[in-house]
Amino acid sequence: MxxxxxxxxxxxxxxxxxxxxxxxxxxxxxxxxxxxxxxxxxxxxxxxxxxxxxxxxxxxxxxxxxxxxxxxxxxxxxxxxxxLRAVREACPFPAAELEAKQLHVTYFSAPVDAGRFASVDPAAFRPEEFRLGDRVLYLFAPDGLGRSKLAEALARPRLLKGVIATTRNWNTVVKLEELTGD
Missing domain, CATH: 3.30.70.1280 (SP0830-like domains)
Structure with missing residues (x-):
């Protein structure tokens, strides 16, 4: 197949x-x-x-x-x-209401649990937020990834030890799901 x-x-x-x-x-x-x-x-x-x-x-x-x-x-x-479709459908943020630069998905090579990111205090980064999904991390960064302090904190090598991680903006997430569905 x-x-x-x-x-x-x-x-x-x-x-x-x-x-x-x-x-x-x-x-x-x-x-x-x-x-x-x-x-x-x-x-x-x-x-x-x-x-x-x-x-x-x-x-x-x-x-x-x-x-x-x-x-x-x-x-x-x-x-x-x-x-890719499941990742798109499981997005915990209102993707349709946000600009693509505000929403990102980090894909991981293996499952990660919340304990890996326990040292990151979500309240310290508001209004930025993140949520974990199936081998992904969803990041809401209202001012974009380049200005995101939360993205910087989440990308610390010790937090990502042992996994490959690569991030795409929401437009790319959507487009790859569409392209693989044709």
Whole structure:
């Protein structure tokens, strides 16, 4: 059975570092045998269909191919359409009422529990808020991610130890769910 996935590459094409041209990423995915390959924006979002593997094995395969082709390591998460739809539907914030820059989703490579973030005092960051979901963290940052003190606190290495984490704004969350559903 063929499944459509989104690949989320962490930290590419940011500030001139780890440059991955999207045309080359599409070509790389096609050489790996995937179908229906496409990319979204320049920030490491790809969509493809495959009839083999699972999210973890596909992510590992793509990470290895990126390292061989580009010469640097990149963390990769792969998620299927059903998961992306569930993340969108489970959003605890009123997404339709917010600007995309105000709402972000951090995808994790594994489940995380609230205890991991117990040292972060939510009251100290109001009106910013976060909520955990299934391998995701939803972040409401009214002034945007770049000005968010809560995002900075949540991204501390000790809080994210042992998991891959990559963040997308709400527009990208919605678009990837739509692209994988076609």
């Amino acid at each position: 063929t499944t459509t996935y989104a690949a989320l590459l962490r930290g590419i094409n940011v500030g001139g570092n780890k440059k991955v041209p999207m045309a080359e990423l599409r070509s790389l995915l096609q050489r790996l045998g995937h179908e229906g390959v496409g990319t979204y924006l320049q920030s490491g979002n790809a969509v493809f269909s495959s009839d083999r593997g699972d999210e973890e094995s596909l992510a590992a395969e793509l990470a290895e191919a990126v390292e061989k082709h580009f010469g640097f390591t990149v963390d990769v998460l792969v998620r299927d359409h059903a998961y």
